[in-house]
Amino acid sequence: MNDDRNGKVATGADWIIPILGAGFATYYLISIKDLDWEAKVSGVFCAVVLFLLIGIFALRTVLGLLRGTHYIELRSLYESHKLALIRGSLFALTVASVAIIPWAGFTLSTFGFLFACFVWLQGMSARNAAITAGALAFAGYVLFILILRTSFPQGPFERLASALIGL
Amino acid sequence: MNLSFQILSDQFLLNFSYLWLIVIATTIGIIIGAMPGFGSANTIIMLLPFTLAVDVDVAMIFMVSLFVASHMGGGITSILLNIPGNGGSAATCLDGYPMARKGLGQQALVLSFVASTVGGMVTALLSIFLLPYIARLAFYMHSVEMVVILLFGITLIASVASDNMLKGLIAGFLGLLIGAIGADHIYSTPRGTFGFIELYDGVPLIAVLIGVFAISEALIMMENSSVLSDAGRQMMKQAGWKETWEGVVMSFQRTWHMIWTGIIGLIIGIVPGAGASIAAFVAYQQSRLYSKTPEKYGTGIPEGVIAPESANNGCASGDLIPLLVIGVPGGTTAAVMLIVMTYHGVQLGPRLFIQNPGLGYGVFITMLVAYAVMLFTTLPLTKYVSKLVLIPTPVLAPIIIAFTLVGAFAPRGYMFDLWLTLIFGAIGYVCRKTGFNVVALLIGVILGPMLEANVMRALRISGNDPWVFVSSPVGNVLWVALAVSLAIPSIVQWRRNRAASRAATA
Numbered sequence: 001m002n003d004d005r006n007g008k009v010a011t012g013a014d015w016i017i018p019i020l021g022a023g024f025a026t027y028y029l030i031s032i033k034d035l036d037w038e039a040k041v042s043g044v045f046c047a048v049v050l051f052l053l054i055g056i057f058a059l060r061t062v063l064g065l066l067r068g069t070h071y072i073e074l075r076s077l078y079e080s081h082k083l084a085l086i087r088g089s090l091f092a093l094t095v096a097s098v099a100i101i102p103w104a105g106f107t108l109s110t111f112g113f114l115f116a117c118f119v120w121l122q123g124m125s126a127r128n129a130a131i132t133a134g135a136l137a138f139a140g141y142v143l144f145i146l147i148l149r150t151s152f153p154q155g156p157f158e159r160l161a162s163a164l165i166g167l
Numbered sequence: 168m169n170l171s172f173q174i175l176s177d178q179f180l181l182n183f184s185y186l187w188l189i190v191i192a193t194t195i196g197i198i199i200g201a202m203p204g205f206g207s208a209n210t211i212i213m214l215l216p217f218t219l220a221v222d223v224d225v226a227m228i229f230m231v232s233l234f235v236a237s238h239m240g241g242g243i244t245s246i247l248l249n250i251p252g253n254g255g256s257a258a259t260c261l262d263g264y265p266m267a268r269k270g271l272g273q274q275a276l277v278l279s280f281v282a283s284t285v286g287g288m289v290t291a292l293l294s295i296f297l298l299p300y301i302a303r304l305a306f307y308m309h310s311v312e313m314v315v316i317l318l319f320g321i322t323l324i325a326s327v328a329s330d331n332m333l334k335g336l337i338a339g340f341l342g343l344l345i346g347a348i349g350a351d352h353i354y355s356t357p358r359g360t361f362g363f364i365e366l367y368d369g370v371p372l373i374a375v376l377i378g379v380f381a382i383s384e385a386l387i388m389m390e391n392s393s394v395l396s397d398a399g400r401q402m403m404k405q406a407g408w409k410e411t412w413e414g415v416v417m418s419f420q421r422t423w424h425m426i427w428t429g430i431i432g433l434i435i436g437i438v439p440g441a442g443a444s445i446a447a448f449v450a451y452q453q454s455r456l457y458s459k460t461p462e463k464y465g466t467g468i469p470e471g472v473i474a475p476e477s478a479n480n481g482c483a484s485g486d487l488i489p490l491l492v493i494g495v496p497g498g499t500t501a502a503v504m505l506i507v508m509t510y511h512g513v514q515l516g517p518r519l520f521i522q523n524p525g526l527g528y529g530v531f532i533t534m535l536v537a538y539a540v541m542l543f544t545t546l547p548l549t550k551y552v553s554k555l556v557l558i559p560t561p562v563l564a565p566i567i568i569a570f571t572l573v574g575a576f577a578p579r580g581y582m583f584d585l586w587l588t589l590i591f592g593a594i595g596y597v598c599r600k601t602g603f604n605v606v607a608l609l610i611g612v613i614l615g616p617m618l619e620a621n622v623m624r625a626l627r628i629s630g631n632d633p634w635v636f637v638s639s640p641v642g643n644v645l646w647v648a649l650a651v652s653l654a655i656p657s658i659v660q661w662r663r664n665r666a667a668s669r670a671a672t673a
Contacts, residue, residue, distance in 0.1 A: 014334070014601035020594070021341045028344060028359040035358065038626070039351035042619040043358060046344040053337045060333070077600050079390075086389050086561075091593075094382070094568050098585045110569045117565035121389070136566060144573050148205065149213060151580045152573075 010073035011061050018054045025050050086121060093117055105155015106145060111137035170295070174525050178532040181525075182228060186540065189232045189533070193541050196236025201244050201252045203377050203574035207237035208499040215507070223511035224526060230507065231487070231530050232537040234500050235287055238443065238483045239541055242279035242476050247272055247555050248394075248567060250381040254372060254613055255443025255479040258451040260380065261606060262464065262471025269467055270399030273406050273553040277414025278472045280545045284538045285422070286429030286477030290484035291534040293433060298520075298528075301437060301488060307641045308438040310625035314636065315645035316435060317618045320445050322653060323452040324607045331602050338603040342611020345370055349616070352623045365583040374575050374584045375612050378591025379598070379605045381571040385564040386596045394556045394563070403557060411549050417469050424470055425477045428454055432478030436485020442498060443482040444613050450478030456652055484534060491519060491527050 025047040032040040064070030078084050097113035104112070114133035118124040124132070144150045145158060154162075182189065199205045211218065211230050218226040241256030246263035259279065266275035294301060308316075324339035325332065348359045349369030360366040393400055418425065428450040435446040454474035455464045464471050487504075489495045494515035496502035508515060513526065520527045555563075575588040598605050629635035637643055 013597075014603075016597050017334075017341070017594075017601060017603045018337060021337060021344075024341070024359075025344060027361075028347070031360070032358045035351065035356050036354060038353045038623060039356055039358065042615075042622065043344065043347040046340055046347060046615070050337065050340040050344060053333065053340060057333055057337060077597065083390060087386050090386060090389060090564060090568075091589075093565075094572075094592075095589060097569075098572065098582075098589065101585070102582065106573070113569055114565050118562065121565070122559065122561035132562075136569070140570060140573065144577075148210075148577070150573060150577045152576060153582075 008068075009064060009070045010076065011064070011070045012072045012074040013076045015061075016077075018057055021050055022054050089120055090117065093120075101155075102153045103155065105158045106150075106152040107137050107141040107157040108155050110140055170298075170524070170528060174528055175295070175532065178525055178529040179536070181224060181529065182533055182536040185225060185228050186536075188225065188229055189537050189540050190544065192229045192232035193236040193537055193544065196233040197240035197243075197541070197545065199233075200237035200240025200256075203244070203250060203252055203373060203381065203571050205574060205577060206253060206499070207234045208503050209577070210237075211500060211503045211507075215503075218507045219510055223508060223513055224529065226507055226511065227504070227526065227530060228533050230500075230504050231533040232540075234504075235480065235483050235534055235537050236541060237500075238287070238480050239280065239283040239476075239545070241479065242283065242472075243276065243552065246275045246279060246472070247553065248381075248563075249384045250567065250571060251376060253443070254376065255447050255482065256475070257376065257380075257444060257606070257609055257613070258447040258475035259472055259479075261451065261475075262467050262469075265465070265467030266469075266472065267553075267556055268394060268396055268399055270395055270402030270406075271410075271467065272403065272556055273410040273549050274414035274417060274469075275467075275472050276549040276553055277411055277546060278418050278469050279476045280542060280549070281415060281418035282425045282428075282473040282476040283480040284542045285418070285425040286432060287480035287483060287538045288535055289426050290429050290433040290481040291531040291538070293430070294484045294488060295528055295531045298488065298492065301433070309639070310621040310628065311636055311639050311642040312645055313438060313621040314618065314625060315642055315649055316438070316449065317445065317614050317621065318649055319452060319652065320448040320614050321610065321618065322649075323448050324610050331604075334602050335604045335607045338598060338605070339607040339611045342608040343615040344611075345375070345608075346612045346615025347619060352620045353627065363583065365579075365581050365587075369616055370612065371575075371579060371584055371587065372613060373578050374587045375591050375609065377571045377575045378588040378593075379595030379609060381567055382588060382592025383595030383599055383605070385567045386592070387599055388560045388564050392559055392561070394560060400557070403553070406550065406553065408550060411546060414549070415546070418473065421469060421473055424454065424473050428474040429477040429481035432481025432483075433485040435478070436482035437488050438485075443479045443486075445617070446478040446482040446485075447475035448610060448614070450474045453652070456655055480538075484531065487530055491515060491530060492517065 028043055029047050032043055061070060065072070093113055093116050097109045100112070101109045111133050114136055115129050118129035118133055119126060141157070141161070145152060195210065196207060199207060199210050210233060218230060237253070238255060241252030242259045242263065244250045244252050245256045245259035246267050249260050249264040251257040251260055263275050263279065266272065324335060346369070348366055350357055350367050357367055388394055395403055431450045431453060432443070432446040435449060436443070451471065451474045454470055455461045458464065458470060486498045486501050490501040490505055496505050505515065513519065514522065572585055572588060575584050595605050598608060625635050626633070637646065
């Protein structure tokens with residue numbers, strides 16, 4: 001990790017990617033165990049090298065902790081409560097907007113997502129947020145649905161617009 | 168292939184008579200190119216009713232203009248938002264975005280546009296005059312040679328991860344393993360798909376691209392109220408036409424750099440199946456390799472923007488050469504062009520240059536005219552477009568997420584791809600916060616499947632003989648070049664250390 005304390009290296013959160021990598025590599029190797037060699041040679045090579053690199057990483061970290069050149073620090077992903085709340089809200093709103101797309105369609109889900117973000121994250125007044133989010137969602141509808149014909153699930157807005165303008 | 172002054176002048180006049188169409192096509196192309204997930208191929212498919220209805224010359228002017236403009240447009244969001252519009256502009260993020268953060272976004276955009284124009288024009292000119300000779304390259308580039316070319320790109324993992332080599336290599340090999348998800352190239356058996364049928368074709372590149380760049384960038388940028396540093400914000404607010412001119416001067420101070428990286432793009436583009444992403448990464452890697460200050464790459468230097476952008480646009484010329492000369496499309500857009508030309512009764516291959524040389528050479532004349540038009544339409548816009556980074560991040564981040572998610576959905580139309588994008592967004596965020604290089608991850612995902620496909624193809628053709636990789640003269644030359652490329656940084660470093668120790672003892 002990048003944050004140093006008196007020249008010491010923080011470690012802890014930087015284990016997430018190696019653990020995910022090792023987990024995925026293990027699953028990958030299991031998934032290809034019955035295949036012909038041509039189908040698994042490249043995956044085996046990448047997985048073995050990945051395990052080797054993660055092993056070196058683990059060894060370096062353990063030696064660093066034993067020698068006192070490393071210290072355990074898990075806050076680098078969390079940082080401050082305020083920042084974690086903002087970031088968590090943004091990600092949660094994103095997940096929610098994707099989850100409602102099949103029912104609400106592109107335009108309404110985008111409008112709802114942008115409106116909530118502008119009010120919650122930027123502190124915009126509801127009126128300004130509605131105007132800005134509405135204009136952006138409508139522009140997105142015109143560009144992506146009407147012009148570029150992206151096959152997003154149809155929502156109430158798209159169905160209404162389609163019935164009114166016949167496009 | 169009878170080339171005459173008469174043919175060239177006729178084609179120039181034809182293109183100038185359709186200048187209005189070129190302006191429309193390049194405008195559409197730049198907008199499409201800047202939007203992740205939307206490519207020139209999809210756009211041309213949507214506009215097929217137009218291209219099939221008009222004369223083939225007009226259809227080609229429209230398609231070629233749109234195609235080259237989409238290559239140029241990809242750099243805009245790479246530079247301003249760290250979100251590549253397409254795979255070919257992913258390498259531009261490495262130095263383009265740091266320049267924008269320093270308040271040099273306007274200059275970086277100009278560098279990108281000028282490098283694209285010079286790279287595109289030089290390679291189009293080379294294509295016109297050396298077409299018969301360049302076309303032969305496609306015959307010499309087989310799986311073995313492609314393996315070596317791809318290894319050039321993959322060695323960039325080590326370069327971009329130089330500040331923390333171990334973490335960079337872990338990210339790179341994780342990327343390569345993610346790239347190995349999907350059906351294998353010989354037996355089509357699924358590997359590492361978690362049982363999702365949507366992953367049988369492999370991990371969709373656009374979902375990875377948007378996740379690790381756009382979504383994670385949006386989450387990271389919430390740390391500050393602005394994308395820009397304080398000094399950068401002041402510079403950006405005061406920016407005017409002077410900065411555009413500065414960018415032009417910066418570009419032409421590096422004219423040779425634009426030319427040779429464009430030629431790398433041209434050569435890689437000629438190989439059918441090799442894309443702009445390989446060209447851009449290889450050009451960036453080569454630019455860094457031969458630089459006197461390789462340690463400055465990634466901090467926001469002009470060469471880091473010029474190399475991938477010039478190669479990306481050089482690749483556009485190269486993509487069309489196999490289509491015209493041997494009738495084999497070099498990429499998806501070229502394949503769509505093939506359909507349109509075939510519909511119009513045009514016979515591609517050597518016969519094209521005997522029966523209708525004007526159409527064959529006209530493609531490259533259109534490129535020249537389109538690039539010239541784009542330079543005059545895009546440069547004045549840099550002053551205004553670069554102001555995008557002044558938008559407060561609580562407004563900018565949700566807009567980025569909302570509109571890039573559309574790009575993740577558009578290519579395949581699966582809701583699954585949206586969820587995958589969010590997963591890669593979270594992975595990208597953790598990578599960035601814990602020092603794992605996301606570009607190394609992306610290089611692995613992009614180039615890994617291509618490398619595997621070519622290795623397997625070479626082995627299959629040779630009856631699983633591993634010596635096939637050193638059996639071709641062109642391949643062997645490339646192997647030597649690769650070895651030299653890998654050795655040069657160590658040799659340079661050793662000489663520098665020796666000179667420094669001598670200076671210290673003197």
